[in-house]
Amino acid sequence: MDLLELQLRIKEGVAQAFPGRYWVRAEIASWSPRANGHCYLSLSQSKGGKSIAEARAMIWNWLFPRVRQRFEQATGQPLQAGITVLVRVQVNFSELYGISLFIDDIDPAFTLGEKALERKRAVERLTAAGYMEMQKELALPDIPYHLAVITSKTAAGYQDFRNHLLHNPEGYMFRLDLVEALMQGEQAPASIRAALQEAGTQAYDAILILRGGGSELDLSCFDDYDLAVAIATCPVPVVTAIGHDKDVHIADMVAHASVKTPTALADLFLQAYRMQDELLDRSRGRIGLAATRLLNREELRLKTLDARVQQSVQRRIGDMDRQLNAVQARIRLALTRKMSVQENALLRASGRISRGLGEKYAQIARLKDVTLHRLQFAATARVSHEVSALALKEARIKATDPRNILALGYVLVTGKDRQVLKTVDKVAVGDRIGVRFTDGSLTAKVDEIYSEKSDNNKVNIA
Numbered sequence: 001m002d003l004l005e006l007q008l009r010i011k012e013g014v015a016q017a018f019p020g021r022y023w024v025r026a027e028i029a030s031w032s033p034r035a036n037g038h039c040y041l042s043l044s045q046s047k048g049g050k051s052i053a054e055a056r057a058m059i060w061n062w063l064f065p066r067v068r069q070r071f072e073q074a075t076g077q078p079l080q081a082g083i084t085v086l087v088r089v090q091v092n093f094s095e096l097y098g099i100s101l102f103i104d105d106i107d108p109a110f111t112l113g114e115k116a117l118e119r120k121r122a123v124e125r126l127t128a129a130g131y132m133e134m135q136k137e138l139a140l141p142d143i144p145y146h147l148a149v150i151t152s153k154t155a156a157g158y159q160d161f162r163n164h165l166l167h168n169p170e171g172y173m174f175r176l177d178l179v180e181a182l183m184q185g186e187q188a189p190a191s192i193r194a195a196l197q198e199a200g201t202q203a204y205d206a207i208l209i210l211r212g213g214g215s216e217l218d219l220s221c222f223d224d225y226d227l228a229v230a231i232a233t234c235p236v237p238v239v240t241a242i243g244h245d246k247d248v249h250i251a252d253m254v255a256h257a258s259v260k261t262p263t264a265l266a267d268l269f270l271q272a273y274r275m276q277d278e279l280l281d282r283s284r285g286r287i288g289l290a291a292t293r294l295l296n297r298e299e300l301r302l303k304t305l306d307a308r309v310q311q312s313v314q315r316r317i318g319d320m321d322r323q324l325n326a327v328q329a330r331i332r333l334a335l336t337r338k339m340s341v342q343e344n345a346l347l348r349a350s351g352r353i354s355r356g357l358g359e360k361y362a363q364i365a366r367l368k369d370v371t372l373h374r375l376q377f378a379a380t381a382r383v384s385h386e387v388s389a390l391a392l393k394e395a396r397i398k399a400t401d402p403r404n405i406l407a408l409g410y411v412l413v414t415g416k417d418r419q420v421l422k423t424v425d426k427v428a429v430g431d432r433i434g435v436r437f438t439d440g441s442l443t444a445k446v447d448e449i450y451s452e453k454s455d456n457n458k459v460n461i462a
Contacts (some may be wrong), residue, residue, distance in 0.1 A: 014092075024089050025085075026043040128289070148204045150199065151208075157212035208265060211241070252380060
């Protein structure tokens with residue numbers, strides 16, 4: 001038997017053993033579309049990281065465009081090496097080239113199903129390891145100012161996010177740093193992990209992962225297990241805005257928070273500022289109400305004190321009147337009893353006594369008027385003093401209102417750590433500073449620094 005005869009028998013046996021078409025699950029190890037329209041592939045199967053089966057395959061030029069278009073439209077993923085597919089093949093044996101597989105169809109539903117299964121397993125592993133709750137235990141600052149955005153620089157969603165956040169009508173200030181990464185494809189998870197690692201070492205208030213809509217397989221990189229672990233273990237709160245409203249990815253599940261649109265992501269941080277504004281307004285209202293209550297309480301206390309003073313004066317005057325009347329009554333009684341014995345002397349004495357009593361009464365009346373005047377003056381002075389003290393307290397409260405200070409022409413300057421700058425020693429050339437006016441704010445870059453210690457003659461140079 002010669003070689004050709006052997007090959008022909010093998011060909012006949014293969015045709016008898018595999019007379020029809022068969023669905024085969026395999027990974028595309030390599031593929032090579034040719035200029036003539038045919039596509040040549042290498043299919044493989046692995047186990048434990050080792051290849052356990054390989055086969056040559058091809059798609060004829062009259063089938064390749066239709067098969068390729070159907071797969072990519074259904075999955076949103078290009079037909080390429082590295083993906084697992086379910087292909088319908090016809091087994092062929094050639095005397096010159098050996099066994100090869102002719103592919104006439106590829107099932108896109110299988111590829112999508114494989115992704116769903118991988119996602120389910122990834123979620124179970126993350127839940128069992130406790131990664132799902134790690135980010136939830138972190139807290140966003142009350143005023144998240146310094147933000148890192150992981151996305152593609154040319155992404156339309158990123159521009160929408162920037163415009164909505166930075167051009168807000170309230171004039172809130174934010175600092176955004178773009179950390180570029182691939183947002184789809186096989187290299188995307190590793191690229192995003194590297195960006196997370198870079199941003200996680202900086203003093204950011206939050207890290208944002210931003211990606212607009214796309215097909216299910218375009219966004220499948222956000223179901224990557226290693227990427228989910230990187231998000232969960234990031235020391236900075238991570239907020240995601242990936243895909244459409246109907247999409248929920250593993251990255252969304254492990255993140256501190258997730259929204260679905262760039263504008264919703266911007267609104268999340270704008271709302272934090274609005275809440276702080278509302279707290280300040282409520283505090284200002286409580287201070288004003290407390291001041292009004294204090295003023296009313298002091299006025300009531302002064303009125304009560306004035307009434308008590310008036311009552312005390314009236315009681316004192318009444319006591320003095322009663323004492324005077326009692327003295328006069330006793331004198332008149334004594335004069336009456338002795339009138340018969342010393343009538344003339346008593347008459348003369350009575351005249352002197354009457355004059356003395358008149359003078360005494362006049363003196364007591366004057367004392368009464370002086371005492372009343374002094375008490376009224378003291379009460380008025382006390383009321384004036386208390387009103388002045390209340391006015392001083394109210395003026396101090398108003399003077400401490402930062403907006404009144406800014407209205408005088410002063411400005412509030414903050415450094416890169418968002419703390420108020422009180423000395424040039426905490427600023428370096430090249431730093432960006434924030435300047436708050438009464439009607440808005442701006443950011444500026446420090447070009448030169450002059451100190452009173454070393455450059456006294458240049459301190460006022462502007």
